[in-house]
Amino acid sequence: MSDFTQTVGLDTEKILPIRFEGNYKPSTDSPLISVVTPAHNEEGNVRRFYTEVSQSLNQITDSWEIIFVNDGSTDNSAELMRQLHDEDPRCKAVIFSRNYGFQIAIAAGLRASSGKAVIVMDADLQHPPELIPVMVEKWKEGFHVVNTVRTGYGDKVGFVKKFTSAAFYKVMNAVSEVPIIPGACDFRLMDRVVVDILSRLPEQTPFFRALIRWLGFKQTSIPCTVNARQAGVPSLTFKKMLVLAVDGMVSFSTRPLRWIMYIGFFVTALVIPYGIWALIDHFIYNATVPGWTSLLILNMLLGGTMLVSLGIIGEYIGRIYNQVKGRPLFTVEELCGIEKNLNNQTTVGHSWDKTSEEQKLKREAV
Numbered sequence: 272m273s274d275f276t277q278t279v280g281l282d283t284e285k286i287l288p289i290r291f292e293g294n295y296k297p298s299t300d301s302p303l304i305s306v307v308t309p310a311h312n313e314e315g316n317v318r319r320f321y322t323e324v325s326q327s328l329n330q331i332t333d334s335w336e337i338i339f340v341n342d343g344s345t346d347n348s349a350e351l352m353r354q355l356h357d358e359d360p361r362c363k364a365v366i367f368s369r370n371y372g373f374q375i376a377i378a379a380g381l382r383a384s385s386g387k388a389v390i391v392m393d394a395d396l397q398h399p400p401e402l403i404p405v406m407v408e409k410w411k412e413g414f415h416v417v418n419t420v421r422t423g424y425g426d427k428v429g430f431v432k433k434f435t436s437a438a439f440y441k442v443m444n445a446v447s448e449v450p451i452i453p454g455a456c457d458f459r460l461m462d463r464v465v466v467d468i469l470s471r472l473p474e475q476t477p478f479f480r481a482l483i484r485w486l487g488f489k490q491t492s493i494p495c496t497v498n499a500r501q502a503g504v505p506s507l508t509f510k511k512m513l514v515l516a517v518d519g520m521v522s523f524s525t526r527p528l529r530w531i532m533y534i535g536f537f538v539t540a541l542v543i544p545y546g547i548w549a550l551i552d553h554f555i556y557n558a559t560v561p562g563w564t565s566l567l568i569l570n571m572l573l574g575g576t577m578l579v580s581l582g583i584i585g586e587y588i589g590r591i592y593n594q595v596k597g598r599p600l601f602t603v604e605e606l607c608g609i610e611k612n613l614n615n616q617t618t619v620g621h622s623w624d625k626t627s628e629e630q631k632l633k634r635e636a637v
């Protein structure tokens with residue numbers, strides 16, 4: 272066990288309910304720090320990211336690795352990652368066969384990492400590398416997770432981004448059963464124990480901001496000012512953010528299903544007095560024709576509620592369907608400097624290697 276692991280008092284065997292199986296073996300030559308970076312069309316940032324982040328890391332140790340996850344970039348990002356790997360083998364890359372989204376890219380990077388602490392940060396340098404030593408200090412103090420909370424934005428971050436982000440956290444926290452701190456970003460340090468548990472979760476739609484809260488352990492947060500991106504344009508379009516928001520809500524709550532029931536009760540409760548009134552209108556006042564407007568409104572109200580309800584139920588059924596299919600979370604085209612088999616771990620945790628190992632033994636025995 273390393274000095275750092277001893278400092279934070281972690282005994283993996285005691286903390287994990289499941290023992291390590293398969294191809295991850297805590298090894299003495301694993302680096303102290305891994306930096307995991309999802310990147311989609313970041314050719315303008317990749318080299319600069321390497322330079323700035325390696326400077327920060329070098330202040331702490333030279334035992335580090337940077338793992339870029341190229342999430343189906345259509346620009347020159349992958350080539351730059353290969354070049355960087357040739358120049359410095361500590362710089363590694365997982366190259367996806369297509370775009371899978373940045374949460375899945377983070378999942379792949381976590382599986383590929385072997386550092387005793389793993390830091391996840393964006394490739395566009397919006398997450399300040401100067402905070403890395405601060406995070407590592409907190410880790411040394413004994414925290415398993417060091418989150419960052421955005422306290423402000425750099426000058427060039429637009430109003431729309433600020434507004435949609437604020438709205439996202441409001442809605443998310445109203446719906447979700449696992450609260451997220453407003454402004455929590457995907458810039459965090461995690462201890463190896465936490466990374467191993469996260470890597471073994473069978474989530475098909477991982478949403479790390481909430482997963483990390485759900486997980487527990489000793490966590491802390493440090494403030495962080497998010498800079499404007501260094502080069503290129505954001506890949507997280509409004510549409511992608513919306514998908515992420517729905518994923519986050521549905522994955523962490525069954526409350527919307529309950530809301531459907533409440534809406535159903537409410538609408539039914541409205542229909543009862545209205546029905547009584549309609550009957551009185553018919554039998555006592557003999558005036559049924561003028562009911563058209565109210566019928567139309569009721570009809571629309573019921574139709575709308577039912578469509579919304581079906582949509583919400585559909586979201587959950589879709590999740591169940593995806594989970595049941597058990598497809599791998601991502602497909603990898605190329606690995607630079609990474610020897611683990613990420614692809615086959617995806618749905619069966621770490622057991623793939625164990626099985627293949629067992630099969631090999633069986634074959635040898637024949």
Ligand code: UDP
Pocket residue numbers: 308309310311312313342370371372373376392393394395397500504505506507508
């Ligand atoms: N990203 C990714 N796949 C995507 C979209 C984004 O890997 O489909 C990466 C992107 O390269 C960046 C991080 O995720 O490193 C955050 O994305 P972006 O900067 O576009 O989002 P924003 O900072 O505007 O929220």
Ligand code: MG
Pocket residue numbers: 393395397500505
């Ligand atoms: Mg960004």
